[in-house]
Amino acid sequence: MLRIHLFAAIFATAFSSLCAAAPMAYFTGGVMTMVETSSGEREAGANYALSPRDALGFRVAWMESRRPVSEHSHGAALFSGKPKHETVEFTYTRLIQRWNTEEAQVNIWTLGGLGLARGNTFSGERFAYSPGLQFDVETTRVYFSLKGQMHRARGVNNDMGVMRAGFSFWESEYDATQPWFIIEAKRTREFSEKIEITPMLRFINKQFFAEIGIDQDKKVKAGLMVVFSRM
Amino acid sequence: MNKLLFVVATIALIPVAQSDTIKASVNGMVCAFCAQGIEKNLQATGKTKDIFVSLKQKVVAAELKEGEKISHDDFKALVKDSGYTVTKIETVKLSANEIRAATKP
Numbered sequence: 453m454l455r456i457h458l459f460a461a462i463f464a465t466a467f468s469s470l471c472a473a474a475p476m477a478y479f480t481g482g483v484m485t486m487v488e489t490s491s492g493e494r495e496a497g498a499n500y501a502l503s504p505r506d507a508l509g510f511r512v513a514w515m516e517s518r519r520p521v522s523e524h525s526h527g528a529a530l531f532s533g534k535p536k537h538e539t540v541e542f543t544y545t546r547l548i549q550r551w552n553t554e555e556a557q558v559n560i561w562t563l564g565g566l567g568l569a570r571g572n573t574f575s576g577e578r579f580a581y582s583p584g585l586q587f588d589v590e591t592t593r594v595y596f597s598l599k600g601q602m603h604r605a606r607g608v609n610n611d612m613g614v615m616r617a618g619f620s621f622w623e624s625e626y627d628a629t630q631p632w633f634i635i636e637a638k639r640t641r642e643f644s645e646k647i648e649i650t651p652m653l654r655f656i657n658k659q660f661f662a663e664i665g666i667d668q669d670k671k672v673k674a675g676l677m678v679v680f681s682r683m
Numbered sequence: 684m685n686k687l688l689f690v691v692a693t694i695a696l697i698p699v700a701q702s703d704t705i706k707a708s709v710n711g712m713v714c715a716f717c718a719q720g721i722e723k724n725l726q727a728t729g730k731t732k733d734i735f736v737s738l739k740q741k742v743v744a745a746e747l748k749e750g751e752k753i754s755h756d757d758f759k760a761l762v763k764d765s766g767y768t769v770t771k772i773e774t775v776k777l778s779a780n781e782i783r784a785a786t787k788p
Binding site: 478504554555626630657659 | 711716719723738
């Protein structure tokens, strides 16, 4: 049932004309929507900007570990296979601090969620939480970010660390498409034994933000964010 | 005939009322989402007729509706609330469109 809700939410987020993309709209009343897919992971979310600095929303995620595990207790197999988890959370995103210079912007964000997780390694639903912190530096030509976020429920630890760095091919105006080259290095506990490296192309145009890349296992990773406003 | 010419010439010489445009240099405005945020926050005042944002020039220009006013302090506060910093501000007698045209190469 949770899976049906999950896909319905992804579908609604991706195609509803009422929604848009993220991590948040930088104006009160703006709605950000996002979808992201990669090998073993699907995620969709939306949030509503309460102010230009904070937003409240939801997130749905599905994850299938790339690493099979076997758990035993007193010689009896409890679980064997690839762990799968689905999570539905209410989220909160807040800009803690921003420093502005003529050429750059430096940000510290806090983000997190509270919700429910379900999976094939346990029965029923469990309380899930995901506090995190992000640091980023951005100019019109260069981007760098570090993000650490816990993704926990009892018996689940998908904490992740993500580093992203890249540059834009040229400087663009607000109403023109700006292409970027970004490299992402990501490590997720109990998901993969290695750091996933994904070179990506990013395109930004006004309220649209799209990324597509291929990781070292030749699996496609893609994401789309759109910010909507009523004005 | 002379009277008609006089009336036409008088009308032609009456200066056309031009809206004020607040033009500001803004620090930290580096991406399209930043520009969109500033644009929407200014639009939300209901006092702007047209807004021009240049990421390359780091300039925000808000042409005000006729009879509307936004003080420089209020404009700075609005941009600050949006997350950015105004470093220079002036009111000019140019439309946002003229400023837009002037920044194009």
